[in-house]
């Protein structure tokens with residue numbers, strides 16, 4: 024027999040909202056920083072991941088890019104990250120945000136960057152059976168023209184593992200402003216890439232940021248999107264259209280200072296029937312892992328086991344992989360769930 028905690032730990036899962044550098048462990052981060060002479064705010068693991076707010080976190084997140092400089096280092100981090108997530112959270116498929124504009128600042132070009140990441144993730148797929156896709160992320164603090172330039176680079180460098188375009192960080196003015204990147208997203212769609220964007224997350228954001236992502240950019244998914252519950256009309260629409268939302272419970276306690284309880288915006292989204300799936304966002308920086316998001320995050324939100332099971336399956340439908348890969352994932356999940364469901368006390 025399994026109790027709910029064991030059931031949620033063993034539940035097969037996807038993760039669609041995961042930043043590659045955040046799959047490093049604290050030990051790797053400190054070792055890599057020493058190797059490349061990158062100063063960290065502190066090497067005290069107890070304080071290394073304390074942030075005042077989202078902006079403060081983004082500074083630390085940016086520094087993590089500077090400790091990874093070669094394709095070999097990227098491959099190793101990517102590989103180890105999969106191994107750890109398979110152990111901690113029964114991960115079966117994951118999509119990664121990679122920010123080429125941050126790696127370019129330390130001299131790592133797009134193709135060697137991607138080849139390193141793909142090499143590590145492919146090796147992990149062969150060893151652990153965990154599939155993946157890569158979503159190239161635009162940093163919102165670049166200009167609209169630089170965003171277009173990045174998407175053009177993705178188009179000029181065909182790699183089947185790169186399945187989509189996203190956007191993270193905040194604009195130079197500290198806003199989300201999805202509409203700023205309309206040209207980049209138009210080009211991404213023309214190139215046949217899937218699209219998603221961080222929107223409706225931050226304290227300054229509003230439901231209009233989610234609306235702009237849907238109406239101006241026409242994205243396939245929304246990352247975070249929590250402000251949607253502040254606008255009943257928009258909420259009804261995203262339920263009706265079953266727009267997937269990639270939500271990350273534990274990160275909200277740090278970036279927004281929210282308490283994980285049944286009044287939390289993610290709990291209200293799930294209650295309203297929004298198509299939610301669950302991820303870590305930045306496991307390293309928020310001291311979380313995929314298992315913890317379900318076992319602690321969802322439980323604190325008041326989500327029961329059958330609902331958690333449904334959210335895990337939502338991740339397959341919302342993934343940017345091929346229909347064949349989705350069918351294989353569904354079959355694998357169904358097999359595992361048959362055993363798990365029977366064992367749940």
Ligand SMILES: [Zn+2]
Pocket residue numbers: 040042191221246304
């Ligand atoms: Zn994110």
